[in-house]
Amino acid sequence: MSAEFMASLIHFLGMMLLIASFWILVSSQIGACIRAYATHSFLLALITAVVAWSQHIEHLIIPALLTLALKTIVIPHVFFRIIRRLGIRKEVESYINIPFSLLLAVLLVFISFYATGEGRFLKPAAFGEFIPLAISTVFFGMLMMTTRKKAISQVLGLLLIENGLFLMAITMTFGMPLLVEMGIFFDVLIAVMIMGLFVFKIRDAFEGIDADDMTVLKG
Amino acid sequence: MELFFYAQVLLHCLGGGAGFLFDQQSESANRATHFLAVAAGAAGVVFSLAILLTGKPWIFELQGSLPVGPLRFVIDPFSAFFVLTISFLSFAASLFAVGYTREYQRKKNIALLGFFYHIFILAMLAVVTVQNAFYFLFFWELMSLASYFLVVFEHEKPEARSAGTLYLIMTHIGTAFIAAAFLLLYVHSGSFSFDAFRFAAATLSPAVKNAVFLAALIGFGTKAGVIPLHIWLPQAHPQAPSHVSALMSGVMIKTAIYAFLRFLFGFLGEPFAWWGHVVLALAILSTLLGILYALMENDLKRLLAFSSIENIGIILLGIGMALVFRVFHQPFNGGFALMAALFHVINHAAFKGLLFLGTGSVLHSAHTRQIENLGGLIRKMPWTAVCFLTGAMAISALPPLNGFVSEWLTFMALLLGFHGAGAGMPFFSPVLASLLGLAGALAATCFIKVFGISFLGKPRSEHAVQAREVSGSMKLGMGILAVSCLGLSLAAPQALKILAKIAGTLAGTDIPVETVTQRIFLISPLNSSLFSPLAVALVLLALLAVIMALPRIIFGKKLVRTGPSWDCGMPALSSRMQYTATGFSKPLRRIFSFLYQPTRRVELEDEGHEMLRTAQRFEARITHPVDEWVYRPLAALVSELSQKAKRIQTGHIQLYLSYIFITLILLLLFLGGHSS
Secondary structure (H helix, E strand, O other), X not given: OOHHHHHHHHHHHHHHHHHHHHHHHHOOEHHHHHXXXXXXXXXXXXXHHHHHHHHOOHHHHHHHHHHHHHHHHHHHHHHHHHHHHHOOOOEOOEOOOHHHHHHHHHHHHHHHHHHHHHHOOOOOOOOOOHHXXXXXXXXXXXXXXXXXXXXXXXXXXXXXXXXXXXXXXXXXXXXXXXXXHHHHHHHHHHHHHHHHHHHHHHHHHHOOOEHHHHHHHOO | OHHHHHXXXXXXXXXXXXXXXXXXXXXXXXXXXXXXXHXXXXXXXXXXXXXXXXXXXXXXXXXOOOOOOOEEEEEOHHHHHHHHHHHHHHXXXXXXXXXXXXXXXXXXXXXXXXXXXXXXXXXXXXXXXXXXXXXXXXXXXXXXXXXXXXXOOOOOOHHHHHHHHHHHHHHHHHXXXXXXXXXXXXXXXXXOEHHHHHHHXXXXXXXXXXXXXXXXXXXXXXXXXXXXXXXXXXXXXXXXXXXXXXXXXXXXXXXXXXXXXXXXXXXXXXXXXXXXXHHXXXXXXXXXXXXHHHHHOOEHHHHHHHHHHHHHHHHHHHHHHHHHHHHOOOHHHHXXXXXXXXXXXXXXXXXXXXXXXHHHXXXXXXOOOEHHHOOOHHHHOHHHHHHHHHHHHHHOOOOOOHHHHHXXXXXXXXXXXHOOOXXXXXXXXXXXXXXXXXXXXXXHHHHHHHHHHHXXXXXXXXXXXXXXXXXXXXXXXXXXXXXHHHHHHHOHHHHHHHHHHHHHHHHOOOOXXXXXXXXXXXXXXXXXXXXOHHHHHHHHHHHHHHHHHHHHHHHOOOOOOOOOOOOOOOOOOOHHHOOOHHHHOHHHHHHOHHHHOOEEEEEEEEOOOOOOEEEEEEEEEOOOHHHHHHHXXXXXXXXXXXXXXXXXXXXXXXXXXXXXXHHHHHHHHHHHHHHO
């Protein structure tokens, strides 16, 4: 296959990834949110695989497979189980409404393209267009963490940030050494487990997982 | 020779852990940890004396993988002098601690006390020997933290906790300035090693030089307790166990003097005249205010802490003169001033250590530090009384003890300012010398009060009645220091020979030994005066013998008659009719009332008529201007700003996240805007 085809494929996947990010942000149901996250991770795995293939970096296949297994299957599964166990309401509760967060998200994409587009100060190994994409994914994750009320959305936001950083690592350096990648995947998995545990504990302590309740901890 | 150095370090490391092998509150833990400290101190004394006598520096280097350079210790005679001071005092204090720590048995964790005690001593030793700014700061911080934990050892007392917090805040402010000074030098020289600093000293620009000087002055001044940076010292030193107070006042504040000297006479090249003047001004301020506040204190340990401020002032007077002489290219006079300062360093360590240990003995057996509750201890604790009196005489600069020798040297150094020390000094040097004389007189008054009220007269409280002489190890610890107070004076000519070498190296000249000391005499420069501690001691001894013998010869055996005191016809004299410490210091409170701003309150209670008085309360206070006018407004300001800053602390996790978020976006925009 020609390099041109590869380039357009990567472009296409990048656009899909951005759309998936938006999808996470606009979903009003927790379930949809998690599914969107699974899609996002799936696209990430695809991008990694394509990068691995087109640049002939075989070891990147392993992170791609791990992304597929962990972030697309295991973690969403864990989330669904937490929701079931907690029996929480399915709606996403937010400080700002969805159209407004969409507006903010568009603004954030502009900012990331303005600040990091065209390889301004970050010099990627290849696929420079992914840098602003990765940055905007990180921004979306942060936006989610700051505007959502429930602790579970914060965890999802953190995972989204992680996805953004992963994308950055792939395109900046064609991935980190395999050992480091494995370590990161393991960390993410453990983090999800621990945060899941915390969500349960928060519910037990505050009779709800509304992070607002934590203001009573203030001195 | 280096074997003793390794032994010292190893013994301190072992000693730090030794207590944990036993029951942590037991006598065995106490013995293990403190006897190892005694052995380590002895090894350090041997090692440092060997270096001082041979004059050959010893170098120890560990190649590390850190990018800041190797961990390099150089024990040159200057460092060895401080190692000697630290080791000697820790030797005596640890011996004392064996008996003193029994008080904590079954109540406190002695193993932990020993752990921090050993770390504290080890860190001080490292501070005065390490040759790299990065490691210096590390050990400096270690020393501060270990001493913090020792200050709050009796953490069940609220005053110990608050003193500890104040100490921690002040010492970190100081460390920040020290770090700034070192970083400025690092930027200039490109390396953390002291050798590089010295090498690059000649090319420092005046602005950087001044900045480094000021940062070092503030940083080390805080540790040394120079007024107005002293506020932590009278709070923190009294709270630590007494043998630790002895080390803190005796040697810890001297590590700041050590480092300050390294800066002034190594890293900063040629000084400016105003540096010397600033140091002299702060020195005389500390000397006078320190002793004036000591005079008004009735808490033994706080009094001693204030007197430490005074003595740091005396040391700085010597250093200030040395700076002034350096500016006007009089290295010989400068070296002489440095000798005075260095000699006072070790002398103060000896007598202040002794006084703190003596106070520890009093506290140990009478369970109070308030002078007003003591009295009559000389009959119950004769050993302690004799040792304490020796220390009190030494600190009051009475011959033939060591305090007199170094103050005499400081006087001579100050009076040298007449000749070629720049404009103003011919006027200021006699003024400073007479103010130093005033401080000496006030110190004598202060310690007459302490000794007279605490040890003489009748017991003023049940505690004082119950007091008993302390155990052998405590007596020995004090005795060693008391003998050293006399010994340092009698051996002053030998000491000056060693100090002449050190001071000569620092001042960048060769001080011929025969110009400062000949046989038993000490000679001031220009041959203006001569002094021999040994001769003075012999004359005093002879006078004492005559005074003791004469009445016996004249009156024969009917010399001593014992009878009741004259009670003005009113029977039942009680101990409350004695002179009090507050009463004793009253005349000075009146003379210096512009400074003390004393306030008094008398409360009377009666049953309807003034003749039917039931109770009478009297309260007298003095104000501490630095606390009132500098630190109180500062504390209020900080607390107000914190209240304002508290508003952004809502407790909403989302808000905290958005702070990070917004910062990140702004930084990205800034970077993106820059690079395009």
